Amino acid sequence: MPRILGVDPGITRLGVGVVDNPHGSSLSMIAVDVLRTPPEWDITERLLHLQRGVAQLLDLHKPDVLALERVFAQHNVRTVMGTAQVSGIVIALAAERGIPVSHRTPSEVKAAVTGYGGAKKAQVQTMVKNILSLDEIPKPADAADALALAITEAWRGRVPGVQGRGASASPVSSTQTPAQRAWREALGQRTNLG
Structure with missing residues (x-):
């Protein structure tokens, strides 16, 4: 059962979310958290705190x-600098454990999540809630x-054991996420009605 850790890097707030993607079934949330560092801390303290937190999550999940x-x-x-520094730490921790980074x-x-690349943040959040049945x-x-x-990695990535789920689908639909297929189907139905 492939397990995916999503990381939204930030120096003040670093979001982490873990989902399982059982072959041929819906995604399930395992954990979600936000690691925080106070702005008044020195940058070295902040980075060390985040490094330790991410390391614990990688070892736990x-x-x-x-x-x-x-x-x-x-x-x-x-x-941008803070985000880049945090990203570097996350990449190094994953590499140390042999975990591929996407x-x-x-x-x-x-x-991937809404079917539209220009979606608003609230739309993405609502779809996350719906996709994971939260x-x-x-x-x-x-x-x-x-x-x-x-979720994006589960649907679009190279997660071991996930590829080939849409083997019977057409080449175009197999590269689309479930959200994109649903959006295209709805668009097609509206076109056919007209």
């Missing part, structure tokens, strides 16, 4: 793959984002 949000340019260089862009995650949307947003990364 033993994921088959880690899905990490790709660092992208923002207007705030300080935020990098996902925010638009790629939105497209009673409520995980809070704060970093927690839902981490689960969305894990």
